[in-house]
Amino acid sequence: MPRYWLLKTEPGCFSIQDLANAPNQTTPWDGVRNYQARNFMRDAMRPGDPVLFYHSITNPGIVGLAEIVSEARPDPTQWDPENRHFDPASPAEAPRWYLVDVKLQEIFARPLSLPFLRSRPELKGMELLKRGSRLSVQPVDKEHFEAVMALIRQGA
DNA sequence: GCCAACGTTGGC
DNA sequence: GCCAACGTTGGC
16 A cells, blocks of 8 residues: 655755656655654655655646655765765764655656646645645645646646 | 744745 | 745753
């Protein structure tokens, strides 16, 4: 029984095109420094889980589909002093931050813009659309995931 | 354990 | 660039 997810990214930082260009179209989803997001990755994500890929900031919207392709493992950037996500307080024997590998499935020909998503009654209640929603790793209800894919398949 | 201060996110 | 919402930190 797969769970469904949404990953949020600033395209200026890492876009779906960057994922398309990555080796094997796969990337470690590193740099997440939020406990709730960490818990989802570490405790709930499983290989094979589908992922909606969301761009924030510029033309915010759902731009593609990806898949979780690994179990969670410690995020090495937490111990790299050169990395902007360096966390000197994270002990090596009890890593604070985790990541999973994410593989591209599809770049949508017509992304679903945030205003459009907001206009769809069947997506009401979706975490992404809640006021003040900032979580970069979110679970998505099955019904909402299927509604999004239906909108894509009908060329919304 | 409370809460003010601060930093970050992200829509607009 | 503005600002609302949220998370984290740290003094008490």
